[in-house]
Amino acid sequence: MPKTSSFYVSKTMRKLLFANSFYVCTFAANLKQGIFNQNIMALNTLKHFLLLTFFSAFSVAVMASETKDENSGERFDPKEMIMHHVKDAYGMHILTLNEGKENETHITIPLPIILWTDNGLVTFMSSEFHHDYDGNVVVEKDGKKFVNFHEKIYQLNEGELALQFDEEHHPLNAEKPLDFSITRNVFMMWFSVLVLLLIFITAARKYNNNDSKLPKGIAGFVEPLVLFVRDDIAKPMIGEHKYKRFMPYLLTIFFFIWINNIFGLIPIFNGANLSGNIAFTMTMALFTFVITTFSGNKNYWKHIFWMPGVPVPMKIFLMPIEIVGMFVKPVSLMIRLFANITAGHIIVLALMSLIFIFETVWVSPISVLFSLFITIIEIVVTAIQAYIFTILSALYFGMATEEEHH
């Protein structure tokens, strides 16, 4: 199946999505604020709802008609558009100016590409590809040639000048070097780390020079969350005596996952989807697995290899199940977070794609209302998934450190 590149539509979509989802987010933020004032909320909700509907329908109408007129021959491929948004990318694309015209310009934060090739480290900026991800632009560094094909860096084999494809459109004459690039997910991860450090170190400082140790300023916002992790996650799952050892880890994963879930929903960050990336969730789950395994006491291992309190045949039967269970737990953690976050993104993008699939304006109210609905659910899901990941990690730690009871 030849892939028709239809990124023109996709860019329009992106702009559109940006506008809409930005409004959705503002709306959601206002909704949150409104909780403090019921009367204002009722008014605001109505006002925003109407505004949102009109605004979106209008903008979609304009965009859709534009697209139809100029690119009537090109087919829109929702799968490619969605995958492009959900997956990782080199460079943070912010905005495209003069789209579809002669002087089209992309505003992108270029990010470093770091490759480990057969003969050493190669680094260059992502901007050298000039926003090409079809494998057309060849970047030459240290006598080696690289192309960006669908957001994967390929190194052309010796003597090759351009990327060639087989019948299934897979690259033929190139290898993938080890890739340690600062992709947009890594970039957003670091950004989220900065935000976390800013929030929590500021909050921690509020307790200094404060004899009453009362939470002031941002600490008043942070402390209930920290106490929530302590009193509703760590204490009940691990137990009053042992929870302290795991508190730093539990707090860190809770806030790290949560903030990255939230950043995944903020359109200005261009849908960097860190917590919806399997590499990220796998790493987090691996940390939990390693900590669980290393803090496992005699009782824990006995329950895995020689289940107490059951007859011997049952012990032998249970052993493989328990061993598999040991690994299934982190795998389930990995898949749950990845699938939930990615699914949310895909649904919102798919609903927006409906307009372009049906090629009619009249679908837009449905698309907009449904994606508003899903986005609000996603805001809740950001917290729920962070909570679930943390509470299950705590549960596994609790199982690993549980003392024998008679």
Added chain:
Amino acid sequence: MDLVTPGLGLVFWTVITFLVLLFILRKFAWKPILGAVSEREEGIKTALASAENARKEMENLQADNERILKEARAERETMLKEAREIKNKLIADAKEEAQVQANNMIAQAQAAIISEKKAAMAELKSQVADLSIEIAEKVVRGELANKDKQMSLVESMLGDAKLN
């Protein structure tokens, strides 16, 4: 599907970033925050305990007060009782003494009256004797104013004083 294939680069950076984040937050955020919270909780706990202690002490004090009050009341009662007894005794003593004295006085008075009476009687007797002698003198004088009468009298007297 490379959507579900973990990329090595992101795993690498995530491990490094997460470990750094964990380390920094543990040192500069979680420790101070959890420390401050537990310190405050300890403070509240001790404050509550000391309040409870103060309450108990208060109770003890009140009980003490009540006991002291009771004792004082009892003491007052006994004192009053004693005072009443003393009073009664005093009155009784005084009465007795008065009685005795009165009796003495009455006895003395009676004795005095008797002696006075006796004296009066004696005086009266002597007076009566004097008076009667006077009268008798006067009568005798009158009787004996003339010789005849003197003679008759001597006669009569002589007649009486018959020699037996």
